[in-house]
Amino acid sequence: MVTLKIAFRNTLRQKRRTILTALTMLVGFILASVSIGWAGGTYSHVIDMFTRNRIGHIQIHAKGYMGKPSLHKSISQDRPVFEKIKNQKGIESWTSRVYSVGLASLKEKTGGIQITGIDVDKEVKTTNFDKKITQGRNLSKDSYKEALIGKGLSKILLADVGDDVIVISQGADGSIANDIYTVVGITDSGNEEADRTGFYIDLSDAQNLLVLGKRIHEIVIVCTDLDKVKKITNTLKSELAEYDLEVSPWQETAKSFYNAMQADLQGMWLMIFVIVLIIAVQVLNSVLMSVLERTREYGVLKAVGTRPFQVFKLVIFEVSIIAVASVLIGSLLSTFINHLLSVYGINLSEPFSYGGIEFNKLSSQVSARSVYLPAIIVILSSAGISVIPAIRAARTVAAKAMRSI
Amino acid sequence: MEENSNNDIIVTENVKKVYSENGVPVHAVKGIDLTISSGEFTAIVGPSGSGKTTFLNIISGLDDVTEGKVWLNGKLISSMKSRELSDFRRDNIGFIFQAYNLIPVLTAEENIEYIMLLQGVPKEERHERVVKMLEEVGLKGMENRIPTKLSGGQQQRVAIARAMVSRPTIILADEPTANLDSKTGAELLDMMRHLNERTGMTFVFSTHDNMVMERARRLITLKDGQVESDEMRN
Known part of the structure; x- marks a missing residue:
């Protein structure tokens, strides 16, 4: 509990760094959330249009x-x-x-x-x-x-x-x-x-x-x-x-369309991977700097009897607190953005057609997936990357860190 | 684990420490045999580079030995593992640092309480001991201030309270008065001496300060990593 208290107060102590780290996570969260919402909305729309054009969602034929x-x-x-x-x-x-x-x-x-x-x-x-x-x-x-x-x-x-x-x-x-x-x-x-x-x-x-x-x-x-x-x-x-019938979902009756959709979805995951990478690098940079600046503090904590694992937890807690706060704020903002994009959508200046169907407007989708998935991504990538500076902090040699007791 | 069970708090046996500085070996401590008993108020003095800080680090378990053995409160700490040493320091050693080294985000009260929290002392007992300690070091009414809202002398008082409140076997103080004006330094030293006399807690200082030397009942002088003199005083 005391570790959590120190971690929380440390996040308030280094306000500028906390805000910078939180902003990185927040922007990452919103980008990931809007990407997932957008992809969900767009693909649902495209699939719905395509399937309702002729093939439907399920087809039944004689064997x-x-x-x-x-x-x-x-x-x-x-x-x-x-x-x-x-x-x-x-x-x-x-x-x-x-x-x-x-x-x-x-x-x-x-x-x-x-x-x-x-x-x-x-x-x-x-x-x-x-x-x-x-x-x-x-x-x-x-x-x-x-x-x-x-x-x-x-x-x-x-x-x-x-x-x-x-x-x-x-x-x-x-x-x-x-x-x-x-x-x-x-x-x-x-x-x-x-x-x-x-x-x-x-x-x-x-x-x-x-x-x-x-x-x-x-x-x-x-x-x-x-x-x-x-x-x-x-x-x-x-x-x-x-x-003696064959029941087939649209994924089977329109295999090439489904495969094209899946291939397109890979692009979204690639984008999310890039977002994770950006968050991870920025968080690593920020937390490493913080750990280096506070080496003496970790030395003191260890000198007075704080176990290495407690020091490790302190760093992880600090990052996790910022990540959770970013996720909470990000959830509200991204839900609002996804809602706007789902209601108003974006009109395409040049419509595109797929499978003979013309699309002139794309829209997003508000879903649980567009919140929980980015939340998991932001919290896990932040906490995950913080393991490196946390191990460094936990391994601080008290005598060296303080130069003298 | 080897144990030493008499009244000696610290026993060192042929302690040596060799550092490597840019590949060049530096013999910081060259075989010190020393015994410090319970209740002592001892100062380790010597010029810069004499090895007093290294020696203090070694007897507190903050630094390891190259050769030799160190017993603290009967336990052979020179062979303890990292986690075991952490727990041992927490329960047996109180530290007072030159730069106070309080936890900046905790209030005076919370700083004093911190080690007891690590020890798992029950809440009510913690509070009782903190209140008593704050009174003892003259900080009543300042318990809710964070370190930056306290003067150097007040911060050092918090550090003394933090070091003593967990009832360690020994207090190790490294240049505790170096950052204080002489009046505040003298006041704190008198307070520590008083606490030593009243509680029987062992104090070991590493210092250059004449005020500390004047008040110490035992003066160990180091030179070139060895004990040059060891003088008992009244």
């Missing part, structure tokens, strides 16, 4: 569909799978899709298409699909033989809203599937490749065309909390184990 998609690898809508999804906590919404390929013709023009059958109502709740429509309108609720086509495909077919397009594909029963659909809108997802083949029709129209009955190829789920995606995936995996 083997992901590796080798096939018209026949489908899930029956009659199965209790959907009940289980409905009852699962943490799910915001979900939708079903069917996929196939075919040919679309309008007058003399023909193009290859990716047929996507969507449940319009659920799709709108689950993804930003309706926001990609640049011309015309979305498929109507009880749409019958309506279609939305990609911007690229509309150029290939020279199709416009109101045109009738002939579609030829193959039915699940081996028959030739063909029908005529009226273009009601044109979509621009930002992904040119997808837009060159994009052909969206109502789920039941697609099931009729492809002779799928009540079968679908994909269930797309969006969770309320991005951080709980893995947990919900695992729960669904175990709950749906008997149905």
Whole structure:
């Protein structure tokens, strides 16, 4: 207790040095906290935008569909799978899709298409699909033989809203599937490749065309909390184990996107490492100077019977007291900064696009992680680096330090 | 551990100390055999470089010996390890330094209390002893002042109180009056002499000061690292 008392008073005694050391820690804390908050906010935003564009947070397919998609690898809508999804906590919404390929013709023009059958109502709740429509309108609720086509495909077919397009594909029963659909809108997802083949029709129209009955190829789920995606995936995996399905989180369905995000996150850790290094060097410098200046004091303490470990603790306590004070002040300041950045964000002068999605504003995130992680970093790096001067202080040879008793 | 159990507080046997200064060996103490008994008021004197400070450092366990043995209060301290020596000094030796060397962030009362805290003396007893000691050294009413708010003489009084309050076997004082004016120095020496007579606590001084020499009951003169004379006085 007396060691703590001396340590505390010593921090008040060398005010200028204490303030300088505390400022280093404070700035380091705020930088680390804002970096973590910013990274968290930005990545959450980017991931949310990306996943809500099409892939969702979790996808469910028939076993083997992901590796080798096939018209026949489908899930029956009659199965209790959907009940289980409905009852699962943490799910915001979900939708079903069917996929196939075919040919679309309008007058003399023909193009290859990716047929996507969507449940319009659920799709709108689950993804930003309706926001990609640049011309015309979305498929109507009880749409019958309506279609939305990609911007690229509309150029290939020279199709416009109101045109009738002939579609030829193959039915699940081996028959030739063909029908005529009226273009009601044109979509621009930002992904040119997808837009060159994009052909969206109502789920039941697609099931009729492809002779799928009540079968679908994909269930797309969006969770309320991005951080709980893995947990919900695992729960669904175990709950749906008997149905021979594949449940995949977005990290698997969009592997390259996930890897790019992870690689980008490494940059944040590098920045935090640099912050730790700066704090450590400044704290080491400050504490070493202090220890050198007070060699005589340590000599006296040891002469009168203070154990080396108590002298060691004294130095560590002094630094820790400054670090804790910096963390407390830093927590308030950084939370305030992160809050401002999360509310107002920063508008980008030049938007950037990723995976066909355009981002023109980035924002931060207030989270426990953006406080406890920098707190641990600042306190541990400060106390850790102080071990060197603390050992030096503890090893002070009393007779030498005082020159004479 | 070797022990020496008679009334002698300090016993040294052929103590030698060789320093290396820029690679050149310096023989600071050249084989001192000395015995200091309980209750003595002794001054070790000698010119600069005579080895008195080195000798004082050795008998307090602050410096090790190159050769020889040192017993303090019956314990062979010349073979003790660092931590053991710390505890031994804490419980057996009171130090009074030329530059007072109080802990600058603690008040007079806390400085006096410090060693007792290390010893684990209970709070009430600590307080009782501190109050008594403050009165004894004439610092009543100044207990809450930090060292910088005290004069040199007052700081040295705190140092004396700190040295004595833990009830050590011996008080070692290095030039305790060197930084004080002669009047204050004389007052403090008289006070220490009085405490020595009243409590029977052993005092050993290293000094140049004639006032100390005048009051010492034993005068050990060192020259070139050896005892030149050892005189008992009344």
